[in-house]
Amino acid sequence: MTQKFLWGVATSSYQIEGAVDEDGRTPSIWDTFCATPGAVSGGDTGAVACDHYHRMPQDVALMKELGVDVYRFSLAWPRIQPDGRGPGNPAGIAFYDRLVDELLEAGILPWITLYHWDLPQALEDAGGWPARDTAHRFADYAAIAYDALGDRVSQWTTMNEPWCSAMLGYVHGQHAPGRKDVRAGMAAVHHLLLGHGLATQVIRDRADAAGRADGLEVGITLNLSHKIPASDAPADLAAARWDDGMSNRLYLDPLLRGAYPEDIAGKLAELGCPLPVRDGDLEVIGQPVDVLGVNYYTSRVVRAAPAGDNGWPASTSVARDVERTAMDWEVTPEALTDLLLRLDSDYPGTTWYITENGAAYPDVADENGYVDDADRERYLRAHIDAALAARAQGVDLRGYFAWSLMDNFEWAYGYDRRFGIVRVDYETQERVPKRSARYYAERIAAEKGARC
Ligand code: FCB
Numbered sequence: 001m002t003q004k005f006l007w008g009v010a011t012s013s014y015q016i017e018g019a020v021d022e023d024g025r026t027p028s029i030w031d032t033f034c035a036t037p038g039a040v041s042g043g044d045t046g047a048v049a050c051d052h053y054h055r056m057p058q059d060v061a062l063m064k065e066l067g068v069d070v071y072r073f074s075l076a077w078p079r080i081q082p083d084g085r086g087p088g089n090p091a092g093i094a095f096y097d098r099l100v101d102e103l104l105e106a107g108i109l110p111w112i113t114l115y116h117w118d119l120p121q122a123l124e125d126a127g128g129w130p131a132r133d134t135a136h137r138f139a140d141y142a143a144i145a146y147d148a149l150g151d152r153v154s155q156w157t158t159m160n161e162p163w164c165s166a167m168l169g170y171v172h173g174q175h176a177p178g179r180k181d182v183r184a185g186m187a188a189v190h191h192l193l194l195g196h197g198l199a200t201q202v203i204r205d206r207a208d209a210a211g212r213a214d215g216l217e218v219g220i221t222l223n224l225s226h227k228i229p230a231s232d233a234p235a236d237l238a239a240a241r242w243d244d245g246m247s248n249r250l251y252l253d254p255l256l257r258g259a260y261p262e263d264i265a266g267k268l269a270e271l272g273c274p275l276p277v278r279d280g281d282l283e284v285i286g287q288p289v290d291v292l293g294v295n296y297y298t299s300r301v302v303r304a305a306p307a308g309d310n311g312w313p314a315s316t317s318v319a320r321d322v323e324r325t326a327m328d329w330e331v332t333p334e335a336l337t338d339l340l341l342r343l344d345s346d347y348p349g350t351t352w353y354i355t356e357n358g359a360a361y362p363d364v365a366d367e368n369g370y371v372d373d374a375d376r377e378r379y380l381r382a383h384i385d386a387a388l389a390a391r392a393q394g395v396d397l398r399g400y401f402a403w404s405l406m407d408n409f410e411w412a413y414g415y416d417r418r419f420g421i422v423r424v425d426y427e428t429q430e431r432v433p434k435r436s437a438r439y440y441a442e443r444i445a446a447e448k449g450a451r452c
Contacts, residue, residue, distance in 0.1 A: 003398055004398065005397075005398060005399055005400075005447070005451075006069045006070045006109070006353075006399035007069050007070070007399065007447065007448075008069060008070035008111065008399060008400070008401040009063060009401060009403075009404065009421070010071075010072040010355060010402070011071075011072070011073050011074075011404050011406070011408065012113065012117070013074045013116060014028065014030045014049070014076065015046065015050075015410070016050040016409070017049060017050075017052045017053045018046065018047060018049040018052065018053050018054070020047050022053065023091035023092050023094070023095065024082055025076060025082065025089075026078045026121065027078065027120075027121040028077070028078045028119060028121060029117075029118065029119045029121055029124045031047075032176065032177070033176030033178050034176075039412065040412055040413075042414045043414075044409065044414025044416075045409075045414075046409045049408060050406055050407070050424050055429065056095075058431070060099070060103055060108065061106070062406075062422060062431060062433070063108055063405065064106040065441070066433075066437060066444070067444050067445055067448075068108060069108065069399075069444075070108060070110075070155070070401070071103055072111040072113060072355060072401050073110070073111070073112065074113035074114070074116035075112060075145055076092070076118050077115065077119065077120055077141055078118060078120040079092030079095065080141060080144055080148075081140070081141045082120065083120050083122035083123075084120035084122050084123035084137050085123075085140070087144070093144075093148045093149075096145075096148070096149060097148070097149070100149055100152050111153075111155035111157070112145070112153050112155065112157065113157040113158075113160050113221065114141070114142055114145060114156065114157065114158050115138065115158065115159045115160060117164070117169075117411075119176075123137055128177055128179075128184075129165060129166065129188035129191050129195075130181075130184035130185075130187040130191065132191055132194070132276070134191055134195065135194040138158075138198065139199045139201070139202050142158070142199035142203055146202065146207070147206065150203070150212065151210075151212075154212070154217060155291075156203055156216070156217070157219055157221050157293055158196040158200060158218070158220050159192055159221065160355075161222060161223040162189065162196070163223055163250075163251060165192055166188040169185075170185035170188045171184075171185035174412050175411060175412060183272065186268055186276075187275075187276050189251075189275065190275045190276055190281070191276075193251065193254055193285045194281055194285060196255075196285065197281075197284035197286075197287060200287060200289070201284065204218065216290070217291050218290050218291070219289045219291030219353075220293065221292075221294070221295055222292070222293065222294065222295065223247075223295040223297075224248050224252075224339060224343070225248070225297075225300060225335075225339070226299040226339040227240045227244040227299070228299060228301045228335070230301050230302060230304075230318045231303075236302065236303055236304050238304065238313075239302050239303065239304035239314075240302040240315075241263070242263075242264075242267075243300065245263060252343075252346075252347060254286055255286060256289075256347040256350060257347070258282050258285075258286030260275055260277070260282075267313075271311055271312060289350075291351050291353055292350050292351065292352055293352075293353050293354075294339070294340070294352055294354050294355065295354075295356035295357070296336050296354060296357050297327075297358075297359070298325075298331070298332055298335075299330070299332045299335030299336075300317050301317060302315045302316075303315060303316050303318050320332070323375075325359040325361060325379070326361050326418075327360050327413075327417060331359070331379060331382070333383045333385065333386040336383055336390070337387075337389045337393075340352065340387065340390035340391075340395045341390055344395040352395060352397045353397070353400070354397070354400045354401060355401050356403035357383050357387075358376070358379070358380070358402050358421070359375070359376055359379040359380075359419065360418055361375045363407075363418050363423065363434070365425075365432070370432055370434070371423050371432070371434040371435065372434075372435050373434045376434065376436040377435055380402060380436055380439060380440060384400060384443060387400055402421055403419055404419045405421065405422060406420040406421070406422040406423070407420035407424040408424070421434055421436045421440055422434060422437050
């Protein structure tokens, strides 16, 4: 296999930046959600987070020390285009200008995610993702972002984990905007995917016009998970298939096959929550992507459960006797190999990246702030091995990003869960690389050495 393999770290805007009301940024749905009593553990907010907005050069220097090839970060839509409409905001764009330049100066490839969940609140007030217009607003924002940064950035991810935006945000209410409306959630699924397609067109058109189509890589990142039936009983097989359909195929199929999976779309319509597809939408959503990003954390053994009164298929998880992270997620690296092999066989010809993988553990820092996180090191090693095993079996996997560069605001869990390979002391904002960061740096160096 001669394809280059990129090693990276990932973060997202709201989780690290802070500076929520500086330089013209307007509130996002996460600012509003954090201000809702009881929504986020400990009443935490992203108002300061890792103060990355002010400490960016130091954070890029940290990445350089780790020896990563690439940094995946997201743009805050309400910084770039306050209120989600109208012209770009030069002061907000200037931050990402500086970040991109700093990265290039350090020899690190910038990889931009346009949407990692911080929708301008003004757009939520206008209906949010359940409203079709939001997909068009997203394409306008993509145009502004590409015009500002496309001369230096070739890697563009439209959406991060639309499943989380739609299901956690609009169905279960655990993430911003905290709505609990399954019909709205299914509309959000479709409009997030439509937004992806429209933004992809905009970026490609602009890259073409500027003579930069060569080397451009546009794609989307999904959170995918291997769903394992608890037994061969038809009910368990059907439950696992439904779970796989709602979490994986509902996104993969329209993106990579140009059609929603019939079993899922049909059942959703029957349940009164249809996907609001209009003529031509699936061509937009299903246009070719250069990259499909996979965020992988765990897998699930699925057992059928009696359907509820509302008629929705139900299931329970069967606990396995394996290690669990501080999120209570089972550590199942072998399922990552299985997932990648399955993706490669069901969606041949796709280029894959692991755009997130990592773990929260109950870190304990010594007097110097150092964390001897053997557990996280073990997690990373096992998952990198599992990813490379799939690559060795022919999967076109081109890179791996550790989540996350540093501890940060873990959404509804606030600062209570630490995923970083670098510790952040939230009192002093001091950054101290953990044992897992040393491991990751050594692994990258060794892997690169092995390829020379
Ligand atoms: C993913 C998110 C990321 C982070 C990790 C732990 O679902 O994309 O922001 O919260 O989980």
